[in-house]
Amino acid sequence: MSGRESAISAETGDCPELLRECILYGILFKAIMKDAGEMEQQVLKMSYHRVLEGLSRRAEREHYRLRQLLRQHGCELLSSEKEGSMYIVRYRQRGYYREAIYSIEVLRAECQQRLDKWAEQQGEG
Amino acid sequence: MKSKRIVFLADMQSFFASIEKAANPSLRDKPVVVAGDPERRSGVVLAACPLAKAYGVTTAEALWQAQQKCRHLVVVKPRMETYLRASLQITRIFESFTDLVEPYSIDEQFLDVTGSVSLFGDAWRMAEAIRERVRLETGVICRIGIGENKVLAKMACDNFAKKREQGIFWLKTEELGETLWPLPVEKLFGVGSRMKRHLHLMGIYRIGQLAQMPPAVLTRRWGVNGEILWRTARGIDDSPVSPKTHDMQKGIGHHMTLPRDFHTAREIKVVLLELCEEVCRRSRSKGLMGSVASVGCRGADLDAASGFWRQLKLAEPTNDAMTLYQAVCRLFERHWQHTPVRSVGVHLGQLVEDSVCQLNLFEDKERQRSLAYVMDHIRAKYGNDAILRAVSLLPAGQARERARKIGGHYK
Numbered sequence: 290m291s292g293r294e295s296a297i298s299a300e301t302g303d304c305p306e307l308l309r310e311c312i313l314y315g316i317l318f319k320a321i322m323k324d325a326g327e328m329e330q331q332v333l334k335m336s337y338h339r340v341l342e343g344l345s346r347r348a349e350r351e352h353y354r355l356r357q358l359l360r361q362h363g364c365e366l367l368s369s370e371k372e373g374s375m376y377i378v379r380y381r382q383r384g385y386y387r388e389a390i391y392s393i394e395v396l397r398a399e400c401q402q403r404l405d406k407w408a409e410q411q412g413e414g
Numbered sequence: 415m416k417s418k419r420i421v422f423l424a425d426m427q428s429f430f431a432s433i434e435k436a437a438n439p440s441l442r443d444k445p446v447v448v449a450g451d452p453e454r455r456s457g458v459v460l461a462a463c464p465l466a467k468a469y470g471v472t473t474a475e476a477l478w479q480a481q482q483k484c485r486h487l488v489v490v491k492p493r494m495e496t497y498l499r500a501s502l503q504i505t506r507i508f509e510s511f512t513d514l515v516e517p518y519s520i521d522e523q524f525l526d527v528t529g530s531v532s533l534f535g536d537a538w539r540m541a542e543a544i545r546e547r548v549r550l551e552t553g554v555i556c557r558i559g560i561g562e563n564k565v566l567a568k569m570a571c572d573n574f575a576k577k578r579e580q581g582i583f584w585l586k587t588e589e590l591g592e593t594l595w596p597l598p599v600e601k602l603f604g605v606g607s608r609m610k611r612h613l614h615l616m617g618i619y620r621i622g623q624l625a626q627m628p629p630a631v632l633t634r635r636w637g638v639n640g641e642i643l644w645r646t647a648r649g650i651d652d653s654p655v656s657p658k659t660h661d662m663q664k665g666i667g668h669h670m671t672l673p674r675d676f677h678t679a680r681e682i683k684v685v686l687l688e689l690c691e692e693v694c695r696r697s698r699s700k701g702l703m704g705s706v707a708s709v710g711c712r713g714a715d716l717d718a719a720s721g722f723w724r725q726l727k728l729a730e731p732t733n734d735a736m737t738l739y740q741a742v743c744r745l746f747e748r749h750w751q752h753t754p755v756r757s758v759g760v761h762l763g764q765l766v767e768d769s770v771c772q773l774n775l776f777e778d779k780e781r782q783r784s785l786a787y788v789m790d791h792i793r794a795k796y797g798n799d800a801i802l803r804a805v806s807l808l809p810a811g812q813a814r815e816r817a818r819k820i821g822g823h824y825k
Contacts, residue, residue, distance in 0.1 A: 391550075
């Protein structure tokens with residue numbers, strides 16, 4: 290499924306899809322913040338900082354927007370943690386306690402794809 | 415009346431290749447194969463993605479043949495540890511749907527969902543939910559065969575679900591006449607190329623013909639296996655989906671396909687010793703000893719019925735590499751026809767726990783056992799090649815190369 294399709298599916302209330310999008314943007318936000326911290330040592334840190342700041346803001350906003358949408362669907366995020374090569378997310382959905390078990394490699398690849406898409410959109414804009 | 419069971423067989427599409435594609439977005443629109451080291455003889459295709467398959471690339475063919483079919487084929491080296499981890503991750507996903515999950519292979523697992531199906535609506539909706547979760551959480555597409563037992567689920571997956579866009583098929587016993595029986599007999603679970611030849615000679619070409627035969631005819635010819643074939647054709651199978659199925663071990667064996675033909679006993683015995691080491695190390699790690707040693711060798715033409723597989727009852731159970739090696743050498747010397755060898759295997763059967771051991775007046779068994787366990791600890795901590803026998807440094811030795819692999823493929 291393409292990024293666009295998955296986004297549409299997420300908007301229409303497909304809970305697992307929506308949950309993954311939300312998790313992805315949350316991770317993307319954290320990853321960008323970490324990279325931004327490491328960029329502090331670079332010569333062109335001011336320029337990099339502006340770009341990363343913009344990206345992290347977008348990721349954070351998207352994460353919270355999707356989190357809100359999830360809540361409207363009766364799904365509440367409880368915790369998330371790294372476990373070896375997996376990223377475990379625990380959530381409550383309509384009273385049921387559930388768990389999603391993501392592959393970290395796949396999450397990384399998906400984050401990369403979303404960043405590439407943003408870069409493309411920026412180029413077109 | 416006993417209610418019908420609902421069993422799923424979930425099969426991962428091009429498992430290794432799908433994992434590589436999910437982990438690397440730049441590969442997603444390219445024909446990808448996961449293949450062994452092209453420089454060595456192990457360069458065979460382990461998995462091909464659907465795009466590569468569209469070019470005619472098939473699993474298990476030589477890499478050079480695959481590259482001839484598709485010039486811009488992307489070849490990825492296997493990462494067996496990652497695939498094993500992904501398989502365990504998928505098992506864990508399945509376990510959130512039912513506690514009865516039985517791994518059948520690295521990319522196939524049985525699920526008995528009889529007790530939990532009502533929580534998810536019906537079997538079809540549950541299968542869809544499973545497929546969705548596996549796709550989103552691992553990036554792998556899975557196909558699900560549904561049946562009232564394991565063989566029906568397996569045949570539903572192999573013969574129907576894999577060919578449908580929804581990736582799900584429910585093979586019902588009452589519909590076998592229209593679904594399964596018209597298929598060629600080789601599509602029946604358990605019928606390989608040799609059995610197909612035998613069945614054709616008997617005039618059986620369709621599964622339906624086999625199902626309509628009196629079972630006594632098949633039993634006379636193949637014993638209990640004949641009856642199993644007949645039962646499979648009729649969709650009868652009482653075996654449970656058992657998560658503990660792999661806990662009960664009947665034997666421990668290792669097999670190796672060599673990088674070239676080995677011609678002398680001296681060379682072959684180096685590999686046999688290395689295999690005995692591996693077999694005994696695994697036995698010790700499980701706290702087991704075996705009293706039947708088996709050895710097998712095959713020639714370069716793996717299709718021809720060349721080579722041998724023979725076994726020997728040991729005087730007492732063992733997990734000591736040198737004791738096993740001596741028995742294996744006796745068998746090898748007795749049965750080897752001095753033909754070139756390309757593949758060797760060693761197996762230890764009739765396992766018992768190693769907590770009790772017969773002491774010997776003339777050997778210091780305690781010392782041998784302690785030494786073996788110390789070597790195991792070193793290997794567990796620092797890697798399989800941290801401590802090697804000197805023979806493994808000879809050109810025939812495979813232990814160093816094998817330490818970098820799992821199941822004959824790179825970690």
